[in-house]
Amino acid sequence: MDTAETEQGGPGRADADAGTWRADIRRLIRAGAPPGPWKRGPVLAALALLLGLIMLLHAQIPNRIGNLGSLVETLLPWFGLFIPVLLAGALWRRSALAVAALLLPVVVWLNLFGGLLSDKSHPGGDLTVVSHNVGAANPDPAGTAHDLAASGADVLALQELTQQARGTYEKELAKAYPYHTVQGTVGLWSKLPLSDTRPVDIQMDAGPLAATKPAHVKMTYNRALRTTVATDHGPLAVYVAHLGSVRVNPKAGFWTAHRDRGAQALGKAVAAEQNERVVLLGDLNGTMDDRAFAGITSRLRSAQDAAGDGFGFSWPAKFPMARIDQILVRGVEPKSSWVLPATGSDHLPVAARISW
Structure with missing residues (x-):
């Protein structure tokens, strides 16, 4: 009887059909259900x-x-x-x-x-150094000079000095800094004696006419210098540099040719430096994460990275997005590093306290 009913579509066949129907319903439910958290996104x-x-x-x-x-x-x-x-x-x-x-x-x-x-700064230090691109379009060079003198810097490096503003800075800083040198568009003011001062060729103009330009014309556009500061602990070699600008445009992308050429030349100059204590101050128009500065960062370390508080962004002054103004050292110990308040420039001044 059971066999016959099954063969003729009796209760056994009905149970099988019901099981298939329920399985189909479950598959439809699973297909319509939202994916689990490990399958989303x-x-x-x-x-x-x-x-x-x-x-x-x-x-x-x-x-x-x-x-x-x-x-x-x-x-x-x-x-x-x-x-x-x-x-x-x-x-x-x-x-x-x-x-x-x-x-x-x-x-x-x-x-x-x-x-x-985190704040990696420590108290103390033997020398305070400040670097500032004062800006060629600075509407108040006298005010900028007063602000920088008030910072208490022992050594003050300035970049982008124009012929028109140079006299203002020399006049306003003379009282606080009895020693100074200006080489082209960069200068150094110091409370301590300077010696062995010379321009540094960072090959800003590598075109075919570069070799034919008179020395006084080249000097007008010189953008780096090297000098020795006489400290109580011995001589300190100080470099001041302003590397070439960079541009971002659709055709060339991130254009850095002049800056990269200058960075290579500056790296070679630092590598050849005989003094074991070195400080580099300047607007390098780039961050130290950029591979273009490998020749410099392999020999000098950033005071901001070693003893700063935060990222230390310095440009643009109104909304700083990158630290392109650098203080790099060798043979001395950074104790603290910070960014100074805005002046009339489009850059913020950067400062560091170093010790022996």
Whole structure:
């Protein structure tokens, strides 16, 4: 009887059909259900991994196309702003996958810049140095000179000095700084004696007519100098430099040709320096994360990185986004480094306290 009913579509066949129907319903429910937290947000997860890899492998990004590698390294700290944006997206999508992927850029960014979030300054120091691009278009050079003298700097380096403003700075700083030298568009004012002062050729003009220009014409546009400051602890070699400007445009990308040429020449000059104690002050038109400065950073270290509080951004003055004004040292110990209040320039002055 059971066999016959089954063969004729009796209760056995009905039970099988009901089981198939229930399985179909379950599959439809599963197909229509939202994906789980580990399957949501694959695009956000991919973007998080890409962000982490860009920061982790920034040195491998080639410069062949528009100096892309240098541009990324210049803006590297700001890549961290993408992390909270991606985190907000991951939380909105309730994506555990994206949150887990964000661990990579978080760890990489903290490894690169986490040390700058704390105050590494220490009390004391033997010498205060200040560097400032005073700005060729500065409407108040006298006020800028007063502000810089009030900083208490023992050694004061200025860049972008114009012929019109040079006399103002010399007059206003004479009382506080009995020793000074100006070589082209850069100068150094000091409370301590100077000696062995000379211009440094950073090859700003490498064109075919460069060799034919008279010496006095070249000197007018000289942008680097080297001098020796006599301290109580012995001679200190001080370099002042203003490297070439950079540009970002659609055709050339991140254009840095003059700056990079100057950085190479400056690196060679520092490498050849016989004095074991060296300070480099200047507007280098780049951050020390940029590979273009490898010849300099391999021999000098940043006072801001060693003893600063925060990132120490110095340009532009109204909304600082990068530290392109640098204080780099060798053979002396940075105790503190900071950014001074704005003057009439489009740069902020930077200062450091160093000791032996």
